[in-house]
Amino acid sequence: MPAHFTAEQDEIRRTLRDLLARHSGPGEVRAAVRTAEGHDPALWRRLAQELGLPGLALPEEYGGAGCTATELALACEETGRALLPSPLLATAVLAAPLITALGTPAQRAGLLPRIADGALTAALVAPGGSMAAALGLTADNSIGGWAGGGRAGGVQARRDPEGGGWRLYGEAERVLDGHSAGLLLVAAHTGGYPRSRTLLFLAHAEAEGLTRTRLTSMDETRPVARVELRDTPAELLGEDGVAPDVCGALAATGRTAAAVLAAEAVGAAAGALERTVAYVKEREQFGRAIGSFQAVKHRLADLYVRVEAARSAAYHAAWDPAAGPLALAQALEAARTVAGEAVQLHGGIGFTWEHEAHLYVKRAAGDELLFGPVHRLRDHAAGQAGLFGDVTPEGLAHGVAVR
Numbered sequence: 222m223p224a225h226f227t228a229e230q231d232e233i234r235r236t237l238r239d240l241l242a243r244h245s246g247p248g249e250v251r252a253a254v255r256t257a258e259g260h261d262p263a264l265w266r267r268l269a270q271e272l273g274l275p276g277l278a279l280p281e282e283y284g285g286a287g288c289t290a291t292e293l294a295l296a297c298e299e300t301g302r303a304l305l306p307s308p309l310l311a312t313a314v315l316a317a318p319l320i321t322a323l324g325t326p327a328q329r330a331g332l333l334p335r336i337a338d339g340a341l342t343a344a345l346v347a348p349g350g351s352m353a354a355a356l357g358l359t360a361d362n363s364i365g366g367w368a369g370g371g372r373a374g375g376v377q378a379r380r381d382p383e384g385g386g387w388r389l390y391g392e393a394e395r396v397l398d399g400h401s402a403g404l405l406l407v408a409a410h411t412g413g414y415p416r417s418r419t420l421l422f423l424a425h426a427e428a429e430g431l432t433r434t435r436l437t438s439m440d441e442t443r444p445v446a447r448v449e450l451r452d453t454p455a456e457l458l459g460e461d462g463v464a465p466d467v468c469g470a471l472a473a474t475g476r477t478a479a480a481v482l483a484a485e486a487v488g489a490a491a492g493a494l495e496r497t498v499a500y501v502k503e504r505e506q507f508g509r510a511i512g513s514f515q516a517v518k519h520r521l522a523d524l525y526v527r528v529e530a531a532r533s534a535a536y537h538a539a540w541d542p543a544a545g546p547l548a549l550a551q552a553l554e555a556a557r558t559v560a561g562e563a564v565q566l567h568g569g570i571g572f573t574w575e576h577e578a579h580l581y582v583k584r585a586a587g588d589e590l591l592f593g594p595v596h597r598l599r600d601h602a603a604g605q606a607g608l609f610g611d612v613t614p615e616g617l618a619h620g621v622a623v624r
Contacts, residue, residue, distance in 0.1 A: 226295070234295050237272060241303040247577040250442060253306045258401045259435070259444035260306040268307070269339020275313045276337025279321070283333035290477050294484035294539035301488030304580055306442040308342040310485075311398035314478045315356075316343035316406050322470045323421060323459045332404065332423075344402035346424075346448050348375035348409075350394040352591055355408065356475025358546050359597040363468040368408055368419050376450060378409035378422060387411075387422055387457060389450040397591065399446035400435040402426065407448075407455065408467070419467050422455035429453065440587025442580070479545030480538035482592055486552035486585070487532045490559040493581040494524050497563045504568070517566065524559050531555035550598035556585040557595075 226234075244264055245253075253261040268274040278293045279285025286292075293313065300309060317336050320329060320343075335341035347355035347367065354360045354367035368375045376391030389409055399405065405424040410417050424431060430453040435446050459465045498521060501512030511517055531552040538548035560581040564571040571578040589595060603609060 226291075230292055230295055233272075233277075233292055234299060237268075237274075237296055237299040238302070240268075240272070241299060241305060245303040245305050247580065250304055250306060250577075250580065254441040254444070259398065259441075260308060260401075265307055266339055268309075269337075273337070274309060275317075275339050278313065279317060279333055279337050283329060284337035285333070290480055290542060291536075291539040294481045294535065297481050297485040298488035298491075298535075301485035301584075302492040304442050304489060304492070304577075304584055306444070308344075308398045308402065310478075310482070311344045311402065312336060312342045314481050315345045315397070315474060316402075316404070318474045318477065319345070319406055319421060319470055320458065322473070323465050323467070325460055328423070328456075328458065341404055342398065342402045343404040343406060344396055344399045346376070346393045346396050346399060346405050346407040348391060348393045352395070352397065353475075353593060353597070355471055356478060356592075357468070357472035358475050358479055358549070358592060359594075359601050361601075362471055362475075368410060376407055376409040378411040378420065378455070381454065384454070387455045389422060389424060389453045389455045392447065392449040394447050395436070395445045395591070396433075396448045397443065397445055399448045400433045400444060405431075405448065406458065407450070408471075409455075418464075420465070421458040421467055421470075423458055424450065424453055424455040428455070438587065439590070440583040442584060443587050443591065445591075473542075476542040476545040479549040479592070479598075480535065480542045482588065483531070483535035483538055483545065483548040483552035486549070486556040486588060487528065487535045489581055489584050490528045490531065490552070490556040493556075493559050493563040493578070494521075494528055496577070497521070497524075497566050500567055511566075520562060520566065524562055527555040527558055546598050546602045549592065550595045550602070553585065553589050553593055553598075554595050556581070557589065560585045 249261065273286050274296060276285035277288050277296060278290060281287040300307065317333065320332055324332070332341065336343065349367045351367055355362055360367065376389055376393065378387050378389050381388050389407055391409070403426045407422045407424050408419055409422055411420055412418050430451040432449040433446050435444060438445050501517055502510055504511050534548040534551045538544040563581060564578045567576065567578050570576050
């Protein structure tokens with residue numbers, strides 16, 4: 222793995238950091254999450270058109286920049302530092318790779334250029350309320366329990382007897398950016414109970430029978446929604462009659478997403494630490510800055526080591542996505558610890574609603590709820606590595622090893 226980044230990669234980081242420093246401060250973040258979209262549409266258009274952020278890792282033939290997960294991870298480290306509310310994660314990290322991997326040539330040509338230029342946002346609808354399980358981060362997603370089972374629950378898909386397409390019926394909770402996305406990638410069961418399998422379907426925001434409700438979430442910068450489908454018309458993602466490896470594509474997307482999320486969590490942890498260091502240099506007690514006290518220095522040094530260790534793991538995972546889940550576990554743990562210590566070191570002001578410290582605490586806690594928890598990420602990774610002996614697929618799904 223290269224020990225340094227290229228000039229182009231450093232430029233992506235620098236340009237994005239400068240832009241977000243001007244347009245995504247704590248006040249702008251609070252204003253953005255209170256909009257109907259849950260983010261600043263004008264800033265999103267600027268990020269898409271001037272920096273090409275949603276198309277950073279898309280092939281050039283579809284209007285993307287043709288970069289890799291490394292560049293996307295570096296960009297998300299900066300969005301994490303600013304706690305930027307945006308559809309970047311749901312669209313570019315989760316939905317676009319699935320369309321690229323499973324879509325037909327016509328679907329890729331029709332959707333990916335619109336995603337690359339920011340005109341279309343997308344969301345992955347995974348029934349069961351566990352995005353981590355659907356992406357294979359905390360359990361073996363090939364077993365299918367995350368999708369609700371084949372007899373009932375989750376989302377069911379059936380052929381439309383009139384139009385020749387598909388109809389979806391069911392609902393899903395905690396869909397990231399599901400309330401505002403223009404396109405939904407819905408994981409649904411088909412084939413009936415004996416031959417049940419999970420496929421991905423494309424449902425557009427204006428489709429009949431589709432109801433989306435934004436939910437109250439701990440982390441307002443990560444808006445989630447309940448998606449209800451009542452005989453909603455949809456299009457199969459991929460060739461009809463071909464049996465795609467949907468669970469394999471979801472797992473591959475999950476590994477890359479974990480690496481990107483790890484970098485984003487490192488950015489959030491670094492942002493919280495930087496604000497805390499700046500504060501302890503200014504806040505005085507007993508006639509001197511509290512940052513000059515040895516106890517405070519030790520705490521900050523410990524936090525710095527945590528952040529740098531998590532950053533090293535995240536950068537390695539960006540180069541080798543197989544290490545993504547473990548890097549994500551380390552980064553989430555670092556973000557949670559740093560955010561908690563930031564509140565403590567800010568003293569009484571850190572507990573107030575007006576201070577930005579609580580935004581970092583909520584981001585750390587919210588990400589662990591959506592993509593963790595940390596101990597499940599590590600348990601599943603250890604099971605896949607065979608650290609606990611022979612493991613059955615059922616055991617992996619429930620975190621149980623068989624010796």
